[in-house]
Amino acid sequence: MANRPQPQFPEPNTEAYWEGVKEGELRYQQCNSCGEIVFYPRQHCPACLSDDLAWKASKGDGTVYTFSVIRQNRMPGFAELGAYSVAYVDLDEGFRMLSSIVGVEDPTKDIHIGQRVAVEFEEQDEGEYPIPVFRPVG
Amino acid sequence: MTDRQAAIVGIHEYPLRVAPGVSGMQIKVASIRAALDDAGLSWSDVDALYDAGDGEAGGGLQLAQYLGVHPTIIDTTNVGGSSFEFHAAHALQAIAAGKCKVAVLSYGATSASRRMAIGTGRLGGGGANWRMNMEMPYGSTLISNYAMVKQRHMYEYGTTTEQLAGISMATRRHAMNNPEAVKAMTDLEFVGVNDITEQNVLSSRIVADPLHLLECCMISDGGGAVIIAGADVARNCAKNPVWIIGTGEAVGYVDNGSDITTSAAAQSGPIAFGEAGITPDDIDIAMIYDSFSITVAVCLEDLGFCAKGEAGDFVAGGRLAYDNDAAKLAINTDGGGLSSNHPGMRGIFLLIEAARQLRGESHSQVEGAKLAVAHGNGGMLASIHTGGTVILAKD
Numbered sequence: 177m178a179n180r181p182q183p184q185f186p187e188p189n190t191e192a193y194w195e196g197v198k199e200g201e202l203r204y205q206q207c208n209s210c211g212e213i214v215f216y217p218r219q220h221c222p223a224c225l226s227d228d229l230a231w232k233a234s235k236g237d238g239t240v241y242t243f244s245v246i247r248q249n250r251m252p253g254f255a256e257l258g259a260y261s262v263a264y265v266d267l268d269e270g271f272r273m274l275s276s277i278v279g280v281e282d283p284t285k286d287i288h289i290g291q292r293v294a295v296e297f298e299e300q301d302e303g304e305y306p307i308p309v310f311r312p313v314g
Numbered sequence: 315m316t317d318r319q320a321a322i323v324g325i326h327e328y329p330l331r332v333a334p335g336v337s338g339m340q341i342k343v344a345s346i347r348a349a350l351d352d353a354g355l356s357w358s359d360v361d362a363l364y365d366a367g368d369g370e371a372g373g374g375l376q377l378a379q380y381l382g383v384h385p386t387i388i389d390t391t392n393v394g395g396s397s398f399e400f401h402a403a404h405a406l407q408a409i410a411a412g413k414c415k416v417a418v419l420s421y422g423a424t425s426a427s428r429r430m431a432i433g434t435g436r437l438g439g440g441g442a443n444w445r446m447n448m449e450m451p452y453g454s455t456l457i458s459n460y461a462m463v464k465q466r467h468m469y470e471y472g473t474t475t476e477q478l479a480g481i482s483m484a485t486r487r488h489a490m491n492n493p494e495a496v497k498a499m500t501d502l503e504f505v506g507v508n509d510i511t512e513q514n515v516l517s518s519r520i521v522a523d524p525l526h527l528l529e530c531c532m533i534s535d536g537g538g539a540v541i542i543a544g545a546d547v548a549r550n551c552a553k554n555p556v557w558i559i560g561t562g563e564a565v566g567y568v569d570n571g572s573d574i575t576t577s578a579a580a581q582s583g584p585i586a587f588g589e590a591g592i593t594p595d596d597i598d599i600a601m602i603y604d605s606f607s608i609t610v611a612v613c614l615e616d617l618g619f620c621a622k623g624e625a626g627d628f629v630a631g632g633r634l635a636y637d638n639d640a641a642k643l644a645i646n647t648d649g650g651g652l653s654s655n656h657p658g659m660r661g662i663f664l665l666i667e668a669a670r671q672l673r674g675e676s677h678s679q680v681e682g683a684k685l686a687v688a689h690g691n692g693g694m695l696a697s698i699h700t701g702g703t704v705i706l707a708k709d
């Protein structure tokens with residue numbers, strides 16, 4: 177799998193996140209006013225509406241919160257795949273992201289809630305942005 | 315209890331689920347005409363227009379021109395499949411404020427004829443977008459989105475597919491009593507147009523783990539209309555008014571550390587029940603948006619029909635069928651989105667079937683039904699969704 181849709185720009189909320197991905201860094205934000213962890217990226221803190229946010233780099237370690245294995249998707253880039261997963265991963269820094277769990281033999285059997293996973297940056301056939309995905313560890 | 319200020323006075327569900335050569339807007343017009351007839355009202359009585367804009371029709375602005383009306387209230391709220399519950403709430407408010415007297419809600423779509431892959435296509439459209447930039451690369455589908463809620467519900471509460479199959483079973487039983495639903499399943503070439511068992515659900519193919527095909531709604535053409543009028547008009551209509559006595563609205567979304575097994579219904583439900591001055595125990599009929607089995611399970615819990623995590627037992631074995639007196643509650647007596655009608659935004663059918671029940675006109679009539687809830691769930695349960703709760707009372 178290496179033909180995922182690319183993010184599209186200009187989109188000022190997510191630009192810095194995707195620049196981070198290009199550099200091999202999974203970025204999230206924290207509010208300097210109230211300490212809230214902010215994800216998906218944006219230019220304000222949803223807890224206090226401050227615009228004073230700091231970018232941070234995640235270690236990329238997390239836990240599967242939930243997932244599904246898609247057996248049928250008619251869209252190009254996915255239609256020709258076998259079963260593949262989507263998952264919410266809870267990162268240790270306290271943010272949740274939608275992603276995919278890769279590197280398992282059979283996604284219908286080898287993924288489970290509570291599983292520990294680590295980020296990796298999947299190069300794509302086309303487009304300049306790799307895509308952050310997660311692989312089980314341990 | 316809210317004063318009886320506004321009521322559903324006219325309803326119509328477009329009879330076909332496969333309607334080639336007909337546009338969504340034409341379905342709206344046919345439905346509006348029939349619903350006005352049902353109410354004994356005429357075109358010139360209409361002074362408020364509510365529309366969710368289903369893509370083909372382009373929303374209230376274009377619809378007003380197409381219909382040829384100059385309403386004094388134009389509401390184009392689009393919050394997905396629950397839009398019509400929001401419209402009913404807004405119509406009640408506008409009527410109570412004296413801003414209008416006769417409101418028209420309508421819906422029409424030809425998703426089946428246009429072969430729309432609603433559940434299994436990639437989510438989102440083109441162009442730069444804050445959320446799409448974070449989600450598009452992963453190929454999430456609508457069905458996988460709801461499936462992630464079912465997965466977590468099973469993990470947290472031990473809920474099983476065997477249990478949730480009870481939702482599909484009860485709904486199919488109701489559909490088999492409804493000639494239009496039978497025709498729908500026939501026209502859409504369902505593999506078996508018959509009652510279904512737990513085993514049928516379990517052995518139907520998995521579309522996105524852990525959701526099986528028979529836990530997913532159909533994709534049909536269709537539409538309908540609802541006429542809501544103020545008390546003075548309603549008292550003189552052709553049919554008994556079905557009073558709107560409480561409404562609630564909410565949005566729910568995934569967040570860092572949030573619980574995705576709890577939906578927006580946990581907010582909209584208590585607001586609506588509070589306004590109506592009743593509790594879930596008082597309800598005879600619940601029309602719950604059955605996009606998927608898990609949607610119904612989560613919403614039943616959040617509305618307070620059972621405790622969080624207990625929906626599995628509550629629905630198991632097809633308990634919530636119309637003729638099971640022991641259950642004291644029946645759901646989706648028209649056959650629901652699972653087995654009767656789902657062109658993409660089924661919220662209007664929840665209002666229509668609830669009104670039928672309270673008039674005594676359902677094909678799966680619950681004898682003596684006096685109070686109903688229609689709960690629409692729009693959007694995507696595991697990411698962003700809406701909840702619209704409407705409490706309805708027999709005259």
Ligand SMILES: [Zn+2]
Pocket residue numbers: 207208209210211212221222223224225226
């Ligand atoms: Zn803050």
